[in-house]
Structure formats: C-alpha cells, structure tokens
Amino acid sequence: MKRSGQEQLIVLRAEGCKRDFTVDQQTAVKDFRPVRLLQFLQSIYHLATSKVIFVDNYFGFLSAADFKTETTCIQLWHAAGAIKQFGLMDPSIEKRSERAKRRFTEVYSRFHYVVVGSEKMAAIFRKSFGLNNDHILRTGIPRTDFFFDKRKTKQIENDLTERFPVIQNKKVLLYAPTFRDDQLNSPDIALDIAEMYKRLGDEYVLFLRLHPAVRSNLQNSYPEFVVDVTDYENINHLLLISDCLITDYSSIPFEYALLEKPMIFFSYDLQEYQESRGFWEDYQNNIPGPVVNNTGEIIDVLIENRFDIGKVRSFSAQWNQYSRGNSSENLVKYIYESQEQQQQILH
Numbered sequence: 001m002k003r004s005g006q007e008q009l010i011v012l013r014a015e016g017c018k019r020d021f022t023v024d025q026q027t028a029v030k031d032f033r034p035v036r037l038l039q040f041l042q043s044i045y046h047l048a049t050s051k052v053i054f055v056d057n058y059f060g061f062l063s064a065a066d067f068k069t070e071t072t073c074i075q076l077w078h079a080a081g082a083i084k085q086f087g088l089m090d091p092s093i094e095k096r097s098e099r100a101k102r103r104f105t106e107v108y109s110r111f112h113y114v115v116v117g118s119e120k121m122a123a124i125f126r127k128s129f130g131l132n133n134d135h136i137l138r139t140g141i142p143r144t145d146f147f148f149d150k151r152k153t154k155q156i157e158n159d160l161t162e163r164f165p166v167i168q169n170k171k172v173l174l175y176a177p178t179f180r181d182d183q184l185n186s187p188d189i190a191l192d193i194a195e196m197y198k199r200l201g202d203e204y205v206l207f208l209r210l211h212p213a214v215r216s217n218l219q220n221s222y223p224e225f226v227v228d229v230t231d232y233e234n235i236n237h238l239l240l241i242s243d244c245l246i247t248d249y250s251s252i253p254f255e256y257a258l259l260e261k262p263m264i265f266f267s268y269d270l271q272e273y274q275e276s277r278g279f280w281e282d283y284q285n286n287i288p289g290p291v292v293n294n295t296g297e298i299i300d301v302l303i304e305n306r307f308d309i310g311k312v313r314s315f316s317a318q319w320n321q322y323s324r325g326n327s328s329e330n331l332v333k334y335i336y337e338s339q340e341q342q343q344q345i346l347h
Contacts, residue, residue: 002026004332010046014059018233052335055111058087063106072335075111075129079251080141081121081319083287084178085278087128092276105130115331117141117254118321124280139334140327141320146236147258148325156237164227166205167241173200173302174242176209176235177266178249180273189218190268192295197225199299207238246298249273253288257316258323262307263289264298288315 001009011021012032021029032043047053047065055062056076067073085091087108093101108129115137116122122136129135146152161167175191189210196206201222207229210218220226229238239245239256245263247253253263265287267273274283284291288311290301301307 001332004336007051010050012043012046018231020233058107060103060107062110063103065110067110072112073110074137074331074335075114076142077114077125079254080117080144080323081251081254082124082128082280083249083251083253083283084273085128085280088130089128089278091278111135113137115139115141115327117144117323117327118319120318120321137331137334138322139330140323142328142331143236144255144258144320144323145325145328147240147255153240157240160237160241164241166224166227170205171203171243172207172241173204173244173246174207174209174229174238175246175266176238176250176252177247179211180269190266190295191298193222193226195295196299197222200302201225204243204302207242209235209238244302249277249279249283253315254319257288257312258320260309260312260316262309263287263312264301265289265291266298267291268293288312 009027011027011029013019013021013029014032021027023029030043030046031039034040047067049068051071053067053071053073054076055073057078062073088104093104096104108131111129111131113135114125114129114131116125117140122133122138125131125136126133173196177190189208191206193206196204200206201224204225205227206225207227208218209232210228210230218228220228232238235252236255239252239259242256242261244261245252245256246266247263248265248267256263267283270283270291270293288308290297290306292298292301
C-alpha cells in the first residue's frame with residue numbers, strides 16, 4: 001500500500017491486536033476503543049470518510065456504519081481456508097435472537113468485496129456471508145505472500161533461531177489448537193506433556209500456541225522441552241521454523257500447507273465439535289494428515305513417520321489456488337486501476 005504512493009493510511013487497532021504498526025508521515029495509528037474517547041471518535045470519522053476500508057474479521061460496529069457512496073469495503077478475513085462453518089452457516093446462529101441475526105446480515109452486507117485464494121473458499125464465502133460472485137476478489141490471500149519471499153523468510157528463521165537457540169539441535173513440534181468455548185471454565189491442555197517429554201524429548205521441542213485462558217493454567221514442568229509462544233505476534237513466523245504442526249479444526253493448515261510439511265490433527269472431541277460447529281466437508285477424508293485421539297497416537301505417528309506429503313501438496317493446490325506470492329500487489333492494483341485493468345488482474 002505504501003509503495004503504491006496513493007493516500008494516507010489509517011490503522012484502527014481493535015482491542016486484542018498484537019501488532020505494533022509503524023507510525024510515519026504516511027501512516028497513522030488510532031486506538032479503536034471507547035475508553036480512548038478522542039481516538040475512538042477519530043476512528044469513527046475515518047470510517048465515515050475513507051475511500052477504501054479493509055477489515056480482517058467480523059466487526060459488529062459495521063452494522064451501523066454509514067459508508068459514503070464512493071467507499072469500498074474489502075474483507076480480508078483471517079484465514080486462507082475453512083474447516084468449520086461460520087457466518088450464516090454456523091449452526092449456533094439458530095439459537096440467536098432475530099435482532100442478532102439481522103445484525104450479522106447487516107455486517108456482511110457492508111462487504112463490497114471478499115478476498116479469496118481459491119474457488120473452494122469463494123463458494124464458502126458466498127454461503128457464509130450471503131454474497132454473490134460479483135463480491136469475490138480472486139487476487140489470492142495477501143498474508144500468504146510472506147511464504148514466497150525467500151529473503152524475508154530466511155531473515156525470520158535466523159531471528160527465531162537466535163531467540164530460541166534450542167531449535168538448532170531439536171525438531172520443532174508446534175501445537176496450535178482451536179479454542180473451545182468451555183475452556184474459559186475448564187482451561188486445561190489436552191496433551192500429556194509428561195509422556196511426550198519422555199518419548200520425544202531427545203529429538204523434539206514442543207512449542208505451545210494456546211489461548212491465554214489455557215496458558216495461564218499450564219504449569220511448565222519441562223522448560224527444556226516446552227516453549228510457550230502464545231504471545232508471539234505472527235503465527236506465520238512460527239510455521240516457518242516448525243517441523244510438524246499439531247492442530248485440530250484451526251485454519252492454520254491452509255497456510256502451513258504452502259511449506260509442504262507434515263501435520264497431525266489432534267481431534268479428541270471430533271464428534272462433539274462437529275455437532276456444535278459443523279464442518280464444510282467430511283473432516284477425516286479431507287484434511288492433509290493423520291487424525292488422532294490421544295497423545296499416545298501423536299507420538300506413534302511421529303516415531304513411525306506416518307505422513308503423506310503428496311496429500312499436503314494436493315491440499316495446498318486446492319486452497320491456495322490464487323495465492324502465488326503476489327496477492328498484495330494484485331489487490332492494491334485492483335483498487336487503484338481502471339476497470340479494464342482490473343479485469344486483466346483477475347484473469
């Protein structure tokens with residue numbers, strides 16, 4: 001965006017944002033929270049007057065946003081793919097009030113465009129947000145450009161090796177599970193860390209990317225084996241240095257697949273989660289790695305090397321169809337080019 005040399009960039013930081021944005025002559029950062037009243041009011045002003053608005057998640061305030069006619073609102077979303085259902089397709093929406101349902105629909109109607117990296121995700125967004133094909137931008141997912149920048153990724157790998165020197169001698173297991181709603185009341189980690197340390201500690205180190213409620217309940221009895229990376233800002237950096245990802249229903253595998261590395265799906269509550277959240281496809285037949293139910297099975301898969309990287313490549317090809325390292329450039333060009341040039345970018 002900066003290199004395009006177009007306009008002033010305003011960043012509205014919502015509560016919970018871990019990113020520190022650089023403030024310069026072209027970029028201003030506002031704390032978009034009511035407790036910071038002046039900056040909050042300034043943020044509302046910018047929402048009302050900006051030419052282009054990017055959002056990266058669901059924000060309820062959009063239901064009351066009154067954009068100018070010439071304003072374009074683009075949903076970047078926070079994932080390159082989807083395992084569980086969301087938006088209008090989320091099974092839990094049936095339990096919501098009519099007022100809440102109207103608010104969801106109003107928020108989704110504010111999206112002029114949704115950025116996608118594949119036809120599979122385009123179909124999901126059309127159903128989830130109630131949009132038609134004219135709202136889909138097939139530019140690729142900007143956040144995936146990082147994985148194609150070899151100079152940048154090498155620098156990040158060097159920085160993280162310096163920060164976590166243990167990874168020079170050990171392989172990295174990254175455990176990044178989906179947060180469950182009931183974990184606020186019962187914030188326990190499902191892994192048997194003692195067993196993993198006993199059987200894998202000589203070869204591996206375990207990086208934990210947990211929800212804060214779960215992390216605060218964790219007593220780390222194996223500091224030479226377990227590294228807490230919950231507060232590390234950028235998950236994509238951690239994916240770079242991981243030798244195997246352990247997850248469940250998260251969207252992380254869609255980006256991790258670009259690295260063509262093995263994954264294990266620790267789905268100990270599969271049936272319960274499927275009934276409450278719903279999946280887009282048959283879970284066990286469409287994910288690119290072994291599905292396991294307990295820590296012992298995780299260990300066995302690792303020791304026996306039961307992975308099919310060909311399946312990972314096929315998974316990536318389906319979900320990262322348009323993400324080829326130039327997605328940010330495609331998107332910025334689309335915004336500022338003429339209609340004829342826009343069509344060239346998309347085709």
